[in-house]
Amino acid sequence: EAGVAQSPRYKIIEKRQSVAFWCNPISGHATLYWYQQILGQGPKLLIQFQNNGVVDDSQLPKDRFSAERLKGVDSTLKIQPAKLEDSAVYLCASSQVSGGFLAFFGQGTRLTVV
Amino acid sequence: RKEVEQDPGPFNVPEGATVAFNCTYSNSASQSFFWYRQDCRKEPKLLMSVYSSGNEDGRFTAQLNRASQYISLLIRDSKLSDSATYLCVLNKEGGGADGLTFGKGTHLIIQP
Numbered sequence: 001e002a003g004v005a006q007s008p009r010y011k012i013i014e015k016r017q018s019v020a021f022w023c024n025p026i027s028g029h030a031t032l033y034w035y036q037q038i039l040g041q042g043p044k045l046l047i048q049f050q051n052n053g054v055v056d057d058s059q060l061p062k063d064r065f066s067a068e069r070l071k072g073v074d075s076t077l078k079i080q081p082a083k084l085e086d087s088a089v090y091l092c093a094s095s096q097v098s099g100g101f102l103a104f105f106g107q108g109t110r111l112t113v114v
Numbered sequence: 115r116k117e118v119e120q121d122p123g124p125f126n127v128p129e130g131a132t133v134a135f136n137c138t139y140s141n142s143a144s145q146s147f148f149w150y151r152q153d154c155r156k157e158p159k160l161l162m163s164v165y166s167s168g169n170e171d172g173r174f175t176a177q178l179n180r181a182s183q184y185i186s187l188l189i190r191d192s193k194l195s196d197s198a199t200y201l202c203v204l205n206k207e208g209g210g211a212d213g214l215t216f217g218k219g220t221h222l223i224i225q226p
Contacts, residue, residue, distance in 0.1 A: 040218070042216030
């Protein structure tokens with residue numbers, strides 16, 4: 001079974017630039033999550049989709065972050081403009097059902113803002 | 115009080131020893147609990163779910179204490195390959211929003 005695919009694996013940008021990350025969840029998984037993991041911290045939930053609807057975006061900095069999952073499959077996360085403190089690994093996860101059970105993570109995109 | 119608190123370690127343990135660490139949580143409404151393992155520069159992977167009755171998977175035993183609001187993980191006969199960060203995880207309650215809440219993790223180093 002193919003896992004959660006994310007791209008790019010690494011990205012280096014200057015502050016105030018824009019960046020986008022892509023995630024393709026495991027086939028058939030209705031729930032998709034984006035997490036931000038800063039070095040030395042646990043992952044922090046940014047947004048949760050159920051199919052193509054947003055269930056929770058309470059921790060998403062909406063002034064600069066946006067995410068979409070238009071057809072209920074792939075998802076993109078965008079940062080515009082980036083700040084130094086956005087340097088982190090952005091992890092996408094998916095699960096077949098809600099409840100966080102058996103959430104599978106992608107390898108993540110490591111973002112460095114300089 | 116933080117939602118999920120863990121001792122970051124590192125725990126330096128000789129191979130073959132038994133090691134245990136706890137995690138405390140603040141939200142008494144939390145329903146589901148997990149331990150995830152994360153290797154350096156890798157994604158988190160589910161190690162095991164945690165039940166009130168306690169559950170065991172080979173050398174790993176997890177326990178939930180709802181009254182005291184903590185979960186524990188015990189590793190017996192530790193192997194070098196057990197070296198990793200162990201993340202305490204619970205589900206976030208409320209209105210269908212159920213993304214996982216992670217602790218900062220406990221770093222475990224098994225020494226030969």
